[in-house]
Amino acid sequence: MGIHQKTKSLSSRHSALADTFFQLKVLNSKELTDMRFPLFSEKIKEAGFSDGRIKPTRIEIFQVNIGKLCNQTCSHCHVDAGPDKKEENMGREALEKCLEILAQYDIHTVDITGGAPEMNPNFRWFVEECRKLGKHVMDRCNLTIVVANKKYHDLPEFFAEHQVEVVSSLPHYSALRTDSQRGDGVFEDSMKAMQMLNAVGYGKEGTGLKLNLVYNPTGTFLPGNQASLEAEFKRQLKRKHDIDFNSLYAITNMPISRFLDYMIENGQYETYMQTLLEAFNPAAVAGVMCRNTISVSWDGYLYDCDFNQMLDLKVAGERTHINDFDLAALESRDIVLNQHCYGCTAGAGSSCGGQVA
């Protein structure tokens, strides 16, 4: 069966948006639009962040984006990942440096993301080493990778053996909705992969093996109530495919990278930003994920979150690389905010960890 690519990466299309500086200009109304939106840093003053700044609480999650290589090319991807991204992938040396940091500090969770992180040849070794350090490991798995090639078919067993928490994107329980965002055939392969994960105990009660889903809207609308969506996903996936999972996290599409490109192409950018702004929820500001996460790129730079990473907004301060990692300095830094942050504060808020305001 296999999947069909939905689109091409911005870089391979030579799109102006492949330049992160250009994306920031659009977000700040200096390119392509005249519509002005209040500065995010001004807006959060309403939420009691009176100096317009957000500080970390404590770094608990070490998120490593180990590469942009992916077997899919979803139309909304904030990483601009795809099968053509053969260069931007983390090598052994940088991963070893990450392990050194993890050994040194009391950061309990390692969140491995990509691309399809499993395509990095160092992936399994890295997971094993993190587990040896006693860390909780999360893998952001796109599901289809499990059935993409024979060499990945045993991933469910590998995950189970190392008690990896699997966090997977599934934008809908309908094939049409899912494939319209992720590519034809993605839904069918995702169902197969979930069944394989279920077969080794993932998503099943009493096994302790967590399979969590990430829902994001397949268009320029906001996600609905997380609990209600979770209940409906559970009912439909069980009914039609006999699939079980643990929790569903509803997240908002961020107005960056390929989703930004999609909106501009379809004349939806301004309306969407307006929607995010109107849904601004002061109560969601305190729970944004950058407060307890540090994000590392394939080349070892440090960011407040995966979104800032994709906009090349490095952490504030002098020490911006894993080679001069300084936890104390990081925990007292100001988080770098920009207009895309409205995506994290709309409605109940958007956190890949599932906390909603």
Next chain:
Amino acid sequence: MSKKHYFDPEDLKKFGNIGEWQKPLADKFFSYYAEVFKEGALSEREKALIALAVAHTVQCPYCIDAYTSGCLEKGADEEQMMEAIHVAAAIRAGSSLVYGTQMMNHAKNLTM
């Protein structure tokens, strides 16, 4: 102020303004409305689908736009949305056809 058309999608955004000319009633309506659409015995998604079907029955373009977005937000898909509209259409067709019995009764009275 003259417009060339009756319905302007932009007017939906002004819905809240109906309170300008009668605030207490508008306030009551909006708080009732918000309460109705909350998750209850029916889920928010089911309520949005009912609203979409009713919107097609009353043929309100504002409601159709609003509940198309609403249904998608609440996690409905195209198939569910189209089925909801068929329910509305079936009731409409049926409610005309069922009067066929009245026509038949009357015709039978009138004819030999």
